[in-house]
Amino acid sequence: MNTEFEFDTAPDRHNSASSKWEKYGDRDVIPLWVADMDFRTAPCVIDTLSERVRHGIFGYTQPPKELPGVIVDAIERDFSWTIDPDWIVWMPSLVVGLNVVSRAFAETGEEILTAVPIYPPFLSAPRYADRVTVTAPLQERNGRWLWDFDALEQAVTKKTRTLLLCSPHNPTGRVWSRDELGALAAFCERHNLVLVSDEIHSGLILDRDKKQIPVASLGAVSERTVTLLSASKTFNLPGLGCAFAIVSDTQLRAKLQHTMRGIVHHVGALGYFATLAAYRDGKPWQLALLDYLRDNRDLVEARVSAMRGLCTWHVEATYLAWIDVRALPVKDAGRFFEEAGVGLYEGSLFDAPGFLRLNFACPRRLLTEALDRMQAAVERIS
Numbered sequence: 347m348n349t350e351f352e353f354d355t356a357p358d359r360h361n362s363a364s365s366k367w368e369k370y371g372d373r374d375v376i377p378l379w380v381a382d383m384d385f386r387t388a389p390c391v392i393d394t395l396s397e398r399v400r401h402g403i404f405g406y407t408q409p410p411k412e413l414p415g416v417i418v419d420a421i422e423r424d425f426s427w428t429i430d431p432d433w434i435v436w437m438p439s440l441v442v443g444l445n446v447v448s449r450a451f452a453e454t455g456e457e458i459l460t461a462v463p464i465y466p467p468f469l470s471a472p473r474y475a476d477r478v479t480v481t482a483p484l485q486e487r488n489g490r491w492l493w494d495f496d497a498l499e500q501a502v503t504k505k506t507r508t509l510l511l512c513s514p515h516n517p518t519g520r521v522w523s524r525d526e527l528g529a530l531a532a533f534c535e536r537h538n539l540v541l542v543s544d545e546i547h548s549g550l551i552l553d554r555d556k557k558q559i560p561v562a563s564l565g566a567v568s569e570r571t572v573t574l575l576s577a578s579k580t581f582n583l584p585g586l587g588c589a590f591a592i593v594s595d596t597q598l599r600a601k602l603q604h605t606m607r608g609i610v611h612h613v614g615a616l617g618y619f620a621t622l623a624a625y626r627d628g629k630p631w632q633l634a635l636l637d638y639l640r641d642n643r644d645l646v647e648a649r650v651s652a653m654r655g656l657c658t659w660h661v662e663a664t665y666l667a668w669i670d671v672r673a674l675p676v677k678d679a680g681r682f683f684e685e686a687g688v689g690l691y692e693g694s695l696f697d698a699p700g701f702l703r704l705n706f707a708c709p710r711r712l713l714t715e716a717l718d719r720m721q722a723a724v725e726r727i728s
């Protein structure tokens with residue numbers, strides 16, 4: 347266990363304009379909903395940002411010269427995937443990316459396919475662009491969430507242009523295996539779909555025997571793949587607005603850039619410099635974070651599965667636990683837990699009513715307090 351970094355104590359986020367904490371204002375609700383962490387980012391990121399802030403000039407900024415090379419090296423180091431710096435397309439966030447690809451790779455009225463449950467912008471992005479969101483269910487089998495390829499085959503039509511993949515998966519916490527990704531790649535090739543792979547959680551693999559495999563690293567499928575990435579989940583930087591797409595195919599890349607032109611804002615100076623420091627110097631902090639999250643994950647899995655009416659799954663990656671609350675004898679489980687002092691994310695937003703998502707990226711003392719509140723609430727009605 348790495349003890350160099352501190353995760354047990356964290357700054358008070360009340361009145362810091364945090365979306366996560368402002369949601370409940372002064373109410374005594376522990377916010378475990380939106381996916382950001384209550385930890386300070388890596389010291390190397392804070393140092394780099396401090397230096398940049400002291401410079402004091404925040405004019406128009408391009409990616410620091412060193413950054414593309416640092417990203418290429420980090421992707422080789424972490425995922426054994428060799429990319430070319432020219433494949434990188436900067437954007438301010440992955441949600442922007444999901445909305446841009448919805449416009450770039452399907453025409454009005456055409457279909458974009460994804461599997462549910464899924465992170466809500468996968469469902470809304472096609473709709474915002476007047477494209478049609480088509481869903482197929484994932485299947486839960488023997489305590490694991492799996493792709494249902496029969497359901498995917500039934501859902502795909504002649505109007506389907508794109509498959510949106512979340513890898514690792516929010517909200518089920520699955521790390522997709524080489525076989526599963528290969529089958530998805532074959533599916534996209536068979537139906538001539540652009541494959542958009544949101545890999546924002548790829549730095550958060552908790553299981554030591556699992557490895558993130560970027561789907562675009564599998565071979566020919568790279569020619570139809572747009573990979574969306576960012577250091578923001580792993581290093582807790584979503585407030586800084588820096589993300590990027592990796593697109594090896596020249597035509598796909600040109601289409602993406604054309605769709606963004608004049609509309610998508612460039613990345614800000616602090617976002618670039620934070621990303622540079624995170625990928626270049628942040629590995630020791632990231633490994634310590636993963637140790638801490640692993641213990642939080644084990645705690646959540648043990649405590650939640652012991653609560654009557656609740657069932658959860660092993661979280662292979664991410665800091666998000668997916669909880670089935672359909673057996674809980676209450677009408678609105680989200681509200682029930684909120685009234686008990688714990689704010690969770692509603693499954694209906696993920697196209698899965700009857701489920702809740704719990705973010706366990708916070709100091710263990712706070713997490714334990716939240717789990718105690720949930721348990722006491724469940725016991726009151728059992």
Ligand SMILES: Cc1ncc(COP(=O)(O)O)c(C=O)c1O
Binds near residue numbers: 439440442547578589
């Ligand atoms: C799968 C996934 N994609 C994208 C995002 C958001 O990315 P961004 O903040 O860069 O828009 C999240 C945030 O939770 C996420 O879980």
